[in-house]
Amino acid sequence: MHDLKDLRTRPDYYKDKLSKRDKSLVLLFEEILKLDQQKREIQAKADELRKKKNDIADEIGRSKDNKDKVETLKKEGTDVNSKLAEIEKGEMDLTHKLIEKAMWLPNIVCDSVPEGEDETKNKEISKWGNPRIENWVKPHWETGIKLGIFDFERGVKIAESRFTVLSGMGAKLERALMNFMLDNAATKGYKEIFPPILVNKDSMTGTGQLPKFDGDFYKCENEFLYLAPTAEVPLTNLHRDEVIPLEQLPVKYCAYTPCFRREAGAASKDTRGIIRQHQFNKIELVKITSVETSDKEHEELTKDAEEILQKLELPYRKTLLCTGDIGFSAMKCYDLEVWFPSQNTYREISSCSNFGSFQARRTNIKYKPNPKDKPQFVHTINGSGLAIGRTLAAILENYQTEKGTVLVPKVLQGYLGGAKEVS
RNA sequence: GGAGAGGUGGCUGAGUGGUCGAAAGCGGCAUCCUGCUAAGAUGUUGUAGGGUCAAAAGCUCUACCGAGGGUUCGAAUCCCUCCCUCUCCGCCA
Secondary structure (H helix, E strand, C coil), rough: CHHHHHHHHHHHHHHHHHHHHHHHHHHHHHHHHHHHHHHHHHHHHHHHHHHHHHHHHHHHCCCCCCHHHHHHHHHHHHHHHHHHHHHHHHHHHHHHHHHHHHCCCCCCCCCCCCCCCCCHHHHHEEEEEEEEEEEHHHCCHHHHHHHCCEEEEHHHHHHCCCCEEEHHHHHHHHHHHHHHHHHHHHHCEEEECCCCCCCHHHHHCCCCCCCCCCCCCEEEECCEEEEEEHHHHHHCCCCCEEEEEEHHCCCCEEEEEEEEECCCCCCCCCHHHHHHHCCEEEEEEEEEECCCHHHHHHHHHHHHHHHHHCCCCCCEEEEEEECCCCCCCCCCEEEEEEECCCCCCEEEEEEEEECCCCHHHHHCEECCCCCCCCCCEEEEEEEEEEEEEHHHHHHHHHCECCCCCCCHHHHHHHHHCCCCCCC
16 A cells, blocks of 8 residues: 555656556556545545534534524534535545555565566576486475375365375474474574464455455455465564554564465466465564665565575575566565476575565554654565475475485484484 | 443543543653752643645644444434453353
8 A cells, every 4th residue: 555645746656666567557556546636626525514514513502592593503504414415425435446446556666676577587686505406306296105294185185185184204394394494583583473373354454465366365254354375464463553662673573374375376386296285384584674774674584584495405596576576565575496306496485575664554553763753654574484385395305315215404303303314 | 152341542541412632640752940860840742634835844624532324403422233352150172
């Protein structure tokens, strides 16, 4: 959500920026400006009538003894009210339309974000590790089935496709990854949170999932609750409608949560394996910062996520998403992509975004830069640190031996009673 | 699930139909004062939207007393619905 006042003061700036994301957004923008104009006009009329109404009421209060005068004024009041009712209806109508449209406007991207229509225009920032290129490496699902740690059929039996059962060492590895990542985040000063996994509509709207992406999420029938698609939603909304004292910034949270996504638009993508599931586990890192430090904190959060991959010794690369690939609410976003030998390619395992004040406006989270200042909106930042299922899949490929067993990364061995190999 | 109580500004808390955006206290901010500290004096202090203005300041209008409706010329105050909190009882991991 943008500041409407700013929108109308420098429309050319917004049109230019929005068109870089998607040309059709300019039309939406112009529609919003027009609605804003109409809304302000009708509001002026309504305000005027409301003033008249108040004046009449006050006048009656003052002239209680004069019966004739009161009667006349009452009639006048009734007249004003009937006019006002009509205008207020239009006012409400326009306000709703305006807000509804404005909620569909994505964030403005940073100048540093490369222009481009799709992921092919993302910019590679760096690479880490040596990707193994060996044609005998089996896809993670084959190894997982062979080792008896994935059970795809029973996942489907219990739920439906894109649900998988982890068993034995599979379950243990998942839990070891969870603990390792949370422990690592703790050393970086992130406070661990265990939030509700079901979240309400206000929360989903606050972080930008709604209204645009309704349909991508599971929702409870007859309830106003959604299954959170990411812990970003509950964590950021912890501070909705709050003014955070300056000395508490930056606020840093981490959380393990299961995440639920319908994957509605991904019908034929990644149907095999555990890369794209309806339910997956994730450690999320969230920061709430002042405007001045947000850029620096974003870089650091990304490094915190990278460090997990480095400690797990998984080769990865870091890309800066282009205007056509970056998320709705983000103004700048790095993706971390881990190497998958069986696919001979890098696949996304973390997405670290700076949202600027975009989410803060929707969630109404503020801080005072100085005690005397008026509260202003914070910046919010978040990233996966990391997606656990994808990390497990990457381990099954990058740590695979020619025998078909899987070595346990050093940093996880302590979480698994010293186990060095899954066979 | 049953019974009751309640939701007012950053906080505490008054206000049961008219000049209430809301007393009082606390806190915050500013100035002054006392050799420092503690204390004291005075003033000031909500949010959002609109108008005016080149812009800011200022001025001004409107809305907001959990949310949404209703009654009335006029609602924090009366009526209805919903949400939330607390207490007791029941049930339960």
